Amino acid sequence: MTYLEAVALLHDIESKYDVMNVKYKGVSVWSFLRLRLLDCVSVNTEIKISRSIVKTVFKSLFYGSPFLLWGKYDLWSITNAERRKMVGNKMIHRISGAIEHLPYTSLMIEKPSRCIGHAPKRAIEETHIFSESWILLLSQFFMHLSLVKKKDVQGCELMDKILEEYNLKFDYMHYICHLDAQRRSMNFILAISKKPNVVLFECPYDSMGYQWAFYQHGIKVVELQHGVLNRNHDAYNAKDYEPILNPDAICVFGIEEYNYFKEEAPRYAKDVYMTGLYMLEKADQYFEKDIFVEKRKKYSHIVVASGQAGYEEQLSDFINKVATKHTEALFVYIPRHNDVKLKFTCDNIQVVVDVNIYKFLKWADLHITISSTTCLEAHYFHKPTLFYNYENRASTYYKSVLKTKNGVDYIDSVDSFDEAYLRLLNEHFEYKEIFVHNNIENLTNVINNNIMD
Template identity: 25%
Template sequence: MNSTFKQTERRYDVETIRYEGEQVWSYLRTYYFWHTVQNMTGEYARQRKQNSLQKAFKALRETFYGFRNWFKRYEYVVFSNTQSRFLHQGIYREKAFEALIDLLGKEKCLYVDLPNPDHLPRNRISTKRIVSKRLIDMIVRLLLVPQRLLGQRIEIPLLDTINRENATSFDYDSFIRAFNVRRKVYRLLFALYRPKAVFVSCYDSDQAILKAASELGIKTVEAQHSAIGAEHFAYNLSKPLDTSYFPDVLLAFGEYDKRALENTPNNPFTRIYPVGRYQLELIAREPLPEELLDLTGRYRLSVSVSTQYTAEKKLALFIRELAREHTDIAFIFSLRHFDRDYYAEFGMGPNVYLFKGEYSCYDVMRVSDIHMTCYSTCAQEALFFGKIAILADIDGLATNFMGGMKSRNIRIIQDVHGFAAAAELPFENETSPLWATNHSQQLEAFIKQEIRK
């Protein structure tokens, strides 16, 4: 799957595709990739069904979230989403930016939050200078109306060819139009604030932010949100692309990701700083939940499971088969995208436990002996807590995303028959470069060199 996408990039001169003089493949490539994934896995998460009127009212209500905070002066702007929050002692904190915002100054940082799926109550989050990204989305939608009514369709033959060969129906015309409008809106926003730096939690979710900041000479920084290594399509470019669509700096998990990217021929990052992860260091100091300890104590082994909506059903069926074969092992899910009723139809078995909201994936991970997933970043996080990670290679996703991870504690299996051998091998204490430690100290060094020099 990843190889198919790379073949497309290598076969065609995608770097030459332009619209109004600007390279477009830099920001189209990840969306083409996910359309390929959809075609191959045949599933995506079932979204909560809402009619158009419900969606419109929800979006309108969300635009007023923290509305007053737009009208202040800020030195830094942070773009993230509610999925980047975790609950700790009754407060929702930020996985990647919590310590950074503290060090830069809470009053100096504007946090632009994408509700995914909903904004959190403001009295239960640690970030006070917070606003909703929905306001930007609504402005963009309004500005796009005349273009859709009066503008001619954008025709790029090479993109049509790529669509046909990958059996996708990606609407690049609408995407390019929306991208250019978003870029102009962000450019106006940054021209008003004139921030010293712009931070993002996932660069490819809205590259218009990066392009707009780059055009104004503003430094852009991404905090790593998922496993990268030598495989991840978003960070391993087959062709040299315009770096103004990518962050200037990456705050990486550890030395492994830094080295992997530095050895990538078309690495778009100018500088990479291994800084570790705030929430992992915080959670590691917390006591283990007694109820989960009691549960796992009734079994020979316990396996925590993290899911992803691109392979949710197939992973569920994979675990169901494992659970039927290994009745002396507990398989414990901490559900994210789906509720328990989704799993009811699978008949998961008495040694499969489903938690939704009662415990975080890290609570479940820390009490278990093994962590299982398809290609979630939780595999890399499990190593932080001293757990082995076994990856089910569903549709080749584990190999394509994490096959290059150089750790003996990450083990990829092709089917359920490979589980026993992978589970028997104990965790190996290795000097792993996968995670940097002393997160706050690493951030202080980054700030000194990049922000306040």
């Protein structure tokens, strides 16, 4: 089952059944279960705990002092090491990088990258940083205690009926235990630390148990948009939401997402703010010189392809085929993760890893992706995007936002490439203001006017 088919299945279930009545400790756990169910039935297979992940977690325990928890901070920031990008000699958080420059004291709680753990301390700006590895280990400890029993969960009969009707295999009790373990582990952290006034949280839907604990302690949660966000994203398109497991407010890139939450998903968060994207502003200021000067002596055009987890094979095969014909262009392929195995047969394809993709997007002539949000960032730099519309992902996600007049094309096959390629390289387009500007100032205002009072 494809991702979009799985999303449609969730909507069908929610239209037929009162799924919000599946509760544990009086809290509807469907908001968490629906995401894990989608992982189980779609092509986006859930990442299992492996020996390498366990090794990374243990290796990262003492990245930053655990004793920093005892400090008093205005803000906690919860993010992921994978979202750091190199700017000069520093690894900057593409979303949360602004927090270090806000007029508040802050502690960053960072999940280690599955590849490298954390960036070297000399390469980061943050001075107060705590590895999430401790909380991840606590969660596993509480998971193994099996503290949640089926008799404690309201609505098990309903879940069993749904799974039987749709012929699905899904261990929902395992995931309720997972949610509860997250809650218990964060409650433990809050019990031994000084509580912040607010938590700024990237991708909070993966850690709803943390949000539950913050709610129990009266701490507000503000989500920072980290990627694609629309009516087809499973975390933002539910029929209803459990407030205790969702943020109090969300900060979005710009007007498109703002309108979505105000008009189509008003129950997701009480408050919505437009704050922009920190890394785009940082990159635009810093990357002033064309990085492809030498390459342009050999190639007429520079095409940057943005890979995606779960779709590298499909996109790399597409790039291999079009590059064979268009030898006048250099195709720079940037995979989502640097450990992916790719096979290319053309000399005019270059694979680069561990780079700041925004530097490449700023100086490319054309951008290609399946449905990565890099299309929005390329748009910010006024660079056209050609979507390989695999499984209709791109058209479903973006066609209501990005039209052909805005410098995009949606194609389904290699045969359609030539016409779209020539049009995008030679025409002039109307680029939209998708991202608001002044990210640091906007975030400061959000906290000043709405959080710290």
